[in-house]
Amino acid sequence: MNLLDSALADLGFGETNEQIATNAATGTGTVTTDNLTLAGDSVVVVGDGSSITATTLDNGVLQIGGTSAMVLQTGASGNFNVLELNSGSLFNAGHT
Amino acid sequence: MKPGDSALRIESGVTLNLEGDMTFDYGNGSTDEEDAAQTLNYTLGGQQIAFNLIIEGLISDNAESAIDGMLTFTGGGFALLTGGIEANGTGSEFGLTLQSGSSLMLAGGNYTLAEGVNVTFNGNFEDRENGQGILQIVDGAVLDTQDGGDIAVDGIRRHPRGAM
Numbered sequence: 001m002n003l004l005d006s007a008l009a010d011l012g013f014g015e016t017n018e019q020i021a022t023n024a025a026t027g028t029g030t031v032t033t034d035n036l037t038l039a040g041d042s043v044v045v046v047g048d049g050s051s052i053t054a055t056t057l058d059n060g061v062l063q064i065g066g067t068s069a070m071v072l073q074t075g076a077s078g079n080f081n082v083l084e085l086n087s088g089s090l091f092n093a094g095h096t
Numbered sequence: 097m098k099p100g101d102s103a104l105r106i107e108s109g110v111t112l113n114l115e116g117d118m119t120f121d122y123g124n125g126s127t128d129e130e131d132a133a134q135t136l137n138y139t140l141g142g143q144q145i146a147f148n149l150i151i152e153g154l155i156s157d158n159a160e161s162a163i164d165g166m167l168t169f170t171g172g173g174f175a176l177l178t179g180g181i182e183a184n185g186t187g188s189e190f191g192l193t194l195q196s197g198s199s200l201m202l203a204g205g206n207y208t209l210a211e212g213v214n215v216t217f218n219g220n221f222e223d224r225e226n227g228q229g230i231l232q233i234v235d236g237a238v239l240d241t242q243d244g245g246d247i248a249v250d251g252i253r254r255h256p257r258g259a260m
Contacts, residue, residue, distance in 0.1 A: 001234065012224045019145065019174055019199060019227025021234045026141040026203070029233030033213070033241040040251035042215070050233075055243050068249070 001026065001047025002073060011043045011069055035061045036080065038068035048075030057081055097121065097149075098171075103134040105150040108179060112151065113158035114190075117166045122149035123173015125197055127226040138176055140203055140235060147201075148173035154205075155181045155190070163188035166211065172197040172228060178235075180205030191245070197228040203235040212245035 003013040003020050013020075028049035036052065038044060046052055054060020062080040064070055065087055072078050097104070098121040106112065124133045135146035148171075155177070157163040163185055169175055175198065183190050191211025194200050197219045217229030224230075229251070233239055241247060 012221060017225065017227050019230070021140055021145065021201065021203070021232055022143060026143070026234040027236045029202070029236070030238045031233060031247070032239070033245060033247045034243065035246040037246065037248040037250075039249070042217075042249040042251045044249060055241070055245075066251075068251075 001028070001045065001050060003045060003047075005073065008045065008071065011045075011071070013043075013045065034059070035063070037063045038065065038070060040066045040068065042066070042068040043071065044069075045071040045073065046076040046078055047073050051077040051079070053077070053079045054081060099133070099149055100124075101133040103136045103148050103150075105136050106153050108152035110153040111158075111179075112153055112155045114155065114165050114167075115157075115160065115163055117168070119168045119170060120149060120175060121171040122169075122175055123171045123198065125172025125228075127223075127228070133173055135174070145176075145201075146174065147176045149175040150178075151176070152178045154179040157183040157185045157188040157190070159184045161186040161188060163190075164211070165189075166191045166193060167209075168193045168195065169198045169200050170196040174199050174201075174227065176201045176203060177207070178203050178205055181207045181209060183208060183210065189245075194229075194231050197223055199227055199230040199232075201232040201234060202237040202239060203232075204237055207237060207239045208242060209239065210242040210245045212241050213239070213247045215247075215249045217251045
């Protein structure tokens with residue numbers, strides 16, 4: 001995970017923050033859930049080597065609403081069956 | 097569990113057995129150096145991070161059946177869990193709520209939260225830049241809501257954040 005990626009600056013990341021675990025030294029995370037819902041101004045960032053996956057791939061729904069954003073950095077994976085993009089943004093951000 | 101303006105650390109080997117809901121109320125919502133609650137440092141991957149609450153032990157249902165517990169993290173501070181969360185009893189489930197600008201880091205371990213995860217944040221952009229309202233899943237941590245649990249992330253004004 002590289003939350004210091006300048007591409008994330010508009011989302012409130014991209015700058016040094018003493019409360020954020022930075023880069024590869026902290027390894028990766030794995031999330032499995034039935035459905036993932038983003039609303040309001042929320043942001044989810046999945047870093048290199050990390051993944052977020054639906055419990056059942058043929059049922060999982062990723063719902064993005066409000067002005068929320070889902071970020072998959074290079075090397076990350078996200079697997080859901082249905083994407084409901086009501087608003088907000090979905091993009092792929094590389095990092096150094 | 098309310099450390100207030102103090103800092104609290106529960107070391108590994110100490111299991112926190114819960115029979116229902118539990119509220120972890122830590123920090124005081126201030127990030128100003130003069131007003132902020134006390135912190136303890138924890139080194140993670142060579143990086144030193146300050147937390148108001150550190151729980152290295154396992155949070156468990158003690159294999160009791162029909163435990164239905166919501167773990168609420170609130171108070172506006174910074175917490176770290178490294179020992180995992182498990183519910184092995186028949187029909188037992190834990191859920192997690194992160195609210196009130198509190199931040200939580202799940203580092204290492206397995207976090208089974210079949211009741212689902214809810215992250216809400218009603219702070220502003222500056223609060224977020226100061227690290228509030230963030231759920232981080234790092235250092236090989238595995239979060240699983242299992243079949244039946246969802247993850248919902250919501251913000252009223254500006255971005256709450258999740259990252260792994």
